[in-house]
Amino acid sequence: MTDAAPRSPSPSRAKLADVAALAGVSVGTASKALNGSGRMRPETRQRVLDAVEALGFRPNQHAQSLHTGRSWTVGLMTTDGIGRFSTPVLLGAEDALGAGKISVLLCDTRGDSIREQHHLRNLVDRRVDGIIVTGRRTDPRPPLKGIEPIPTVYALSPSTDPADISVVSDDRGGARLAVEHLLATGRTRIAHVTGPEHHAAARDRARHAVEVLERSSLGLATGRVHYGEWSEAWGRRAADAVLRTAPDTDAFFCGNDQIARGVADALRERGLDVPGEIAVVGYDNWDTMALASRPPLTTIDMDLTEIGRIAALKLLEAIDSGPVPGVHTVACRLVVREST
Amino acid sequence: MTDAAPRSPSPSRAKLADVAALAGVSVGTASKALNGSGRMRPETRQRVLDAVEALGFRPNQHAQSLHTGRSWTVGLMTTDGIGRFSTPVLLGAEDALGAGKISVLLCDTRGDSIREQHHLRNLVDRRVDGIIVTGRRTDPRPPLKGIEPIPTVYALSPSTDPADISVVSDDRGGARLAVEHLLATGRTRIAHVTGPEHHAAARDRARHAVEVLERSSLGLATGRVHYGEWSEAWGRRAADAVLRTAPDTDAFFCGNDQIARGVADALRERGLDVPGEIAVVGYDNWDTMALASRPPLTTIDMDLTEIGRIAALKLLEAIDSGPVPGVHTVACRLVVREST
Numbered sequence: 256m257t258d259a260a261p262r263s264p265s266p267s268r269a270k271l272a273d274v275a276a277l278a279g280v281s282v283g284t285a286s287k288a289l290n291g292s293g294r295m296r297p298e299t300r301q302r303v304l305d306a307v308e309a310l311g312f313r314p315n316q317h318a319q320s321l322h323t324g325r326s327w328t329v330g331l332m333t334t335d336g337i338g339r340f341s342t343p344v345l346l347g348a349e350d351a352l353g354a355g356k357i358s359v360l361l362c363d364t365r366g367d368s369i370r371e372q373h374h375l376r377n378l379v380d381r382r383v384d385g386i387i388v389t390g391r392r393t394d395p396r397p398p399l400k401g402i403e404p405i406p407t408v409y410a411l412s413p414s415t416d417p418a419d420i421s422v423v424s425d426d427r428g429g430a431r432l433a434v435e436h437l438l439a440t441g442r443t444r445i446a447h448v449t450g451p452e453h454h455a456a457a458r459d460r461a462r463h464a465v466e467v468l469e470r471s472s473l474g475l476a477t478g479r480v481h482y483g484e485w486s487e488a489w490g491r492r493a494a495d496a497v498l499r500t501a502p503d504t505d506a507f508f509c510g511n512d513q514i515a516r517g518v519a520d521a522l523r524e525r526g527l528d529v530p531g532e533i534a535v536v537g538y539d540n541w542d543t544m545a546l547a548s549r550p551p552l553t554t555i556d557m558d559l560t561e562i563g564r565i566a567a568l569k570l571l572e573a574i575d576s577g578p579v580p581g582v583h584t585v586a587c588r589l590v591v592r593e594s595t
Numbered sequence: 596m597t598d599a600a601p602r603s604p605s606p607s608r609a610k611l612a613d614v615a616a617l618a619g620v621s622v623g624t625a626s627k628a629l630n631g632s633g634r635m636r637p638e639t640r641q642r643v644l645d646a647v648e649a650l651g652f653r654p655n656q657h658a659q660s661l662h663t664g665r666s667w668t669v670g671l672m673t674t675d676g677i678g679r680f681s682t683p684v685l686l687g688a689e690d691a692l693g694a695g696k697i698s699v700l701l702c703d704t705r706g707d708s709i710r711e712q713h714h715l716r717n718l719v720d721r722r723v724d725g726i727i728v729t730g731r732r733t734d735p736r737p738p739l740k741g742i743e744p745i746p747t748v749y750a751l752s753p754s755t756d757p758a759d760i761s762v763v764s765d766d767r768g769g770a771r772l773a774v775e776h777l778l779a780t781g782r783t784r785i786a787h788v789t790g791p792e793h794h795a796a797a798r799d800r801a802r803h804a805v806e807v808l809e810r811s812s813l814g815l816a817t818g819r820v821h822y823g824e825w826s827e828a829w830g831r832r833a834a835d836a837v838l839r840t841a842p843d844t845d846a847f848f849c850g851n852d853q854i855a856r857g858v859a860d861a862l863r864e865r866g867l868d869v870p871g872e873i874a875v876v877g878y879d880n881w882d883t884m885a886l887a888s889r890p891p892l893t894t895i896d897m898d899l900t901e902i903g904r905i906a907a908l909k910l911l912e913a914i915d916s917g918p919v920p921g922v923h924t925v926a927c928r929l930v931v932r933e934s935t
Contacts, residue, residue, distance in 0.1 A: 331701065342682060349703050358717055361671065361701040379700055487887045513887070543883070545891050547827045547853070 267423075269310035277306035303359055329570065330378040332362040332399075334371070334412070335391035339541065340559060344389045344410050347563025352571075357384070375402055385570045388412070389563070393424060394455040406573035410566035411559065413582055420573060422566040422583045424557040426456065429587035430463035433508050434534045436589055438467075442474040442506035442534055448493040448518060449510025450485040457482060457510050460538065476504040485510070490517020498561055500527070505533055512537035512544035515552050519594060523549060534595040540588075550593035561585050609650035617646040638640045658802040669910065670718040672702040672739075674711070674752070675731035679881065680899060684729045684750050687903025697724070712717050715742060725910045728752070729903070733764060734795040746913035750906035753922055760913060762906040764897040766796065769927035770803035773848050773876045774894055776929055778807075781785060782846035782874055788833040788858060789850025790825040797850050801879065804848055811848075816844040825850070830857020838865070845873055846935075852884035853875035859934060863889060874927065874935040880928075890933035901925050 275285035280303060288303035306312070329352055349359050360383060362374035378386060379402065380522050386405055390396060390412035398414045399407060406420075413421030436444055447464050450457040452585040461480040468474055477500045483489040490509060494517070497504055500584060509515035517539030529535055529550055537545060540556035562585045569583060615625035628635060628643035632702060633864040645815070646652070669692055689699050700723060702714035718726060719742065726745055730736060730752035738754045739747060746760075753761030777785055787804050790797040801820040808814055817840045823829040830849060837844055849855035854875030862869050869875055869890055877885060881895035902925045909923060 328700075345701070346703060349701060353702070353717075355713070356717065358721060359701045360683075361667075361689060361699045362693070363686060374693070377696065378695075381698060513883075543853075 257314060268488065269312040271312070272309055274303060274306045274312045277310060278302040303407070312411055325384055326382050327356050328358050328381060329373070329567075330360045330362055330383045330386040332364060332371070332374060332378075332386060333390065334364050334366050334388070338391045340391040340411065341389045343559035344566070347565075348387050348410065348567040349387075349559035349563075351564045351567035352558075357571075369589045372398075372401075372459045375399060378402070379405065384574045387563075387566050387567075387570055388414075392454065392456070393426065393459070406570060406578050408566045408570045408573065410562050417582075418580045420569050420578055420580060420583075422562050422585060423570060424559075424562060424587050425461040425584045426459040427536065428584075429555040429557065430460045430488035430508075431467050432587055432589040433538070434464050434467040436553070436591070436595065437506045437508060437534060437536060438471060438473075439535065440595055442505050443473060444475070444501065445506045445508055446481065446497045446501065446504045447508050447510075448481040448483070448490060448497065448514050450483065450514070452480075452482040460510055476501040476506075483514075485513055485587040486512050487520070489515035490514035490519075491521040492517075494518040494521035505534065507535045509537050512539045512541045512548070512552055512554055515554065515594070516544050516548040516570065518549065519548050519552070530593070531595050540590050543591075548594070553592050553595040554590050556586055556587060556588045557589050603632035611652070613650055614643060614646045614652045617650060618642040641767070641771075644933070653746065662776070664723045665702060665724055665770035667696050668698050668700055668721060669907075670700045670702055670714070670723045670730045671727060672704060672711070672714060672718075672724040673730065674704050674706050675726070678731045680731040680751060681729045683899035684906070687905075688727050688750065688907040689899035689903075690900075691904045693934065697911075700844060704823050707832075711739075712741075715739060718742070724914045727903075727910055728905050729906075730753075732794065732796070733752065733766065733799070740790040746910060746918050747908045748910045750902050750911065758920045759934060760909050760918055760920060760923075761816040762902050764899075764902060765924045765926050766799040767803040767923075769895040769897065770800045770848075771807050771876065771927040772808040772927055773878070774804050776893070776931070777846045777848060777874060777876060778811060778813075780874065780935055784841065784844050785846045785848055786816040786821065786837045786841065786844045787848050787850075788821040788823070788830060788837065788854050790823065790854070792820075792822040800850055816841040817845075823854075825853055827853050827860070830859075831861040832857075834861035836927055847873065847875045849875065849877050852879045852881045852888070852894055855894065856884050856888040859888050859890065859892070870933070870935050876935060880930050885906035885930075885932065893932045893935040894930050896928045896930050898925055898928060906927035 271285055275282045278285060279297060288300045331345055331348055335341055335384055352359055364371040364374060387509055388399060389410040392412055395415045396412045398416045399418055409419060409421040427515050431565055437527045447461055449461055452458060464568050477497055481493045483493055507518045515535050519529050519535050522533055527533055536553035537552040540554045545552040545554050565583060565585055607866050611625055612622055615622045618625060620643060628640045671685055671688060673685060675681055692699055704711040704714060726747045727750055729737060729750040732752055735755045736752045736758045738759050749759060749761040787801055788802055792798060805933050817837055823833055823835045847858045849858055856877050859869050859875050862873055867873055877892040877894035880894045885894050887890040905925055906921055
């Protein structure tokens with residue numbers, strides 16, 4: 256390849272005509288044998304397959320796509336620049352799709368609607384068989400426009416349209432696992448420190464944590480949820496505020512691992528023992544944070560890779576058998592480390 | 596789409612025959628007008644383009660690929676599961692390629708040679724115009740096999756074959772920026788704590804740091820490089836070891852931000868003021884680490900997104916005009932924060 260002119264096939268690449276010649280059949284027959292279409296004697300098909308093997312022939316997928324109407328390609332669209340949350344979802348999906356012969360076209364929209372439209376047009380032009388959309392937030396998002404009838408699955412960030420297929424994390428189950436673990440280890444004065452109230456992840460986990468406490472006739476240690484930022488600095492500040500209000504707090508359930516790490520640092524620097532005096536639970540199982548924390552954090556793992564994998568499987572089902580609308584929930588896991 | 600049978604075009608999707616009919620030309624002429632091939636009167640071509648516009652016709656890219664021999668698709672292969680280092684490289688490449696009409700096929704090999712071969716066969720079958728390979732390490736890697744003559748560019752992890760095209764970070768320049776910044780702010784007893792000696796990134800940055808010190812007739816504060824792990828825990832342990840050997844150390848240059856954060860924590864917990872008594876410089880500008888550190892870290896930014904962007908541009912050049920072997924180096928930036 257030394258110029259922009261049409262590329263000729265490499266000399267070493269066998270053509271369908273070579274296969275046909277070796278098998279002693281017409282090019283049309285060779286093509287039908289390879290596509291599994293048309294009627295022919297089994298011996299004829301076998302002669303073609305033997306010739307394919309002998310010549311190391313590899314069919315041109317673009318020609319195959321024209322024939323089958325399928326591109327064996329799926330668009331993976333991420334709206335947040337491939338961050339910490341979308342990456343494992345993408346990997347889970349890529350793993351499930353790539354195990355077969357399906358390739359993944361990566362589209363990063365960076366939350367920009369013009370980029371999203373550009374990528375969507377491109378995916379439509381390339382006749383993708385389906386699209387997976389993911390983002391960093393668990394808040395519902397409006398469905399993609401102009402892609403009918405391409406099957407689409409929304410992963411992590413569900414679609415606002417109930418006629419779509421979405422795969423989401425079980426925030427209710429995650430909050431329940433965290434609070435029940437603290438209750439089971441004898442904690443009863445539990446504070447909740449989390450991210451911004453306008454994030455569904457913060458609101459949902461807080462609401463479900465309170466539900467679990469109420470079932471044990473308990474409430475939050477400080478009588479309220481401490482909404483703030485998803486940062487260590489907020490965790491440190493909030494720990495101080497909680498202990499001013501409720502000095503007998505014996506556990507913190509935090510909305511993410513960064514907040515939990517900040518809480519653990521603030522407690523250590525006040526001379527409080529974690530978990531001896533106060534237990535700390537995070538959320539996300541982000542290894543960099545959870546393992547570097549002193550002590551390492553007990554946390555909730557959303558299994559984002561599994562969310563990606565299930566999204567891929569639901570997409571393959573939709574491509575093969577038509578879409579079945581609905582929201583699929585992937586369970587969280589409790590990962591116990593030294594902070595509880 | 597409700598079954599696996601060949602998908603019929605959506606009723607709303609105009610066909611080339613519709614374009615030809617509206618323009619009053621044959622399908623062959625319409626095709627030539629769209630592909631820019633064949634001789635015809637400018638008015639004829641314009642009539643076809645007007646019909647395309649009027650009908651909202653979008654050409655089938657698979658048919659186009661058969662015609663032009665180009666798939667307008669590039670493989671992006673990452674060998675480390677899309678980690679913290681490969682992600683910005685992928686994004687930079689995707690941005691540079693996606694701005695045009697080139698799509699990106701994502702392949703994640705997870706360091707597994709069988710997965711790599713599977714993905715490569717798939718990329719060859721799909722007639723990709725080129726391949727970008729990236730990984731998490733700066734150590735040279737063996738070139739991909741069996742892809743001739745597909746142009747390939749190695750990003751971040753260079754190819755061991757000098758006949759290949761590689762785009763790498765300027766580790767020498769990065770180490771120089773860090774040490775010269777410390778010297779410029781009056782530090783002369785500088786310790787170096789870094790990752791494992793068998794990583795090129797650790798060895799190269801250490802060697803270049805020593806070179807810069809020697810040019811000022813200085814050596815490392817402890818007389819040696821402290822090789823260990825890329826972790827906060829190692830940074831904390833190493834800070835203690837350095838201060839035992841050389842209590843008058845006035846600065847730490849660290850091989851990554853996690854080590855630097857560990858050093859900063861250990862110094863604070865010993866009651867030492869950063870940067871008042873001891874300055875700390877990290878490497879990577881990994882925002883989660885550098886900003887959460889107390890104080891926030893001065894660090895070296897490798898500009899991984901730029902490495903991806905340059906790799907994409909070199910690949911486009913190679914596709915259009917033939918590959919020009921060589922190693923391209925992307926400069927680092929010094930990001931000054933409160934730790935110096």
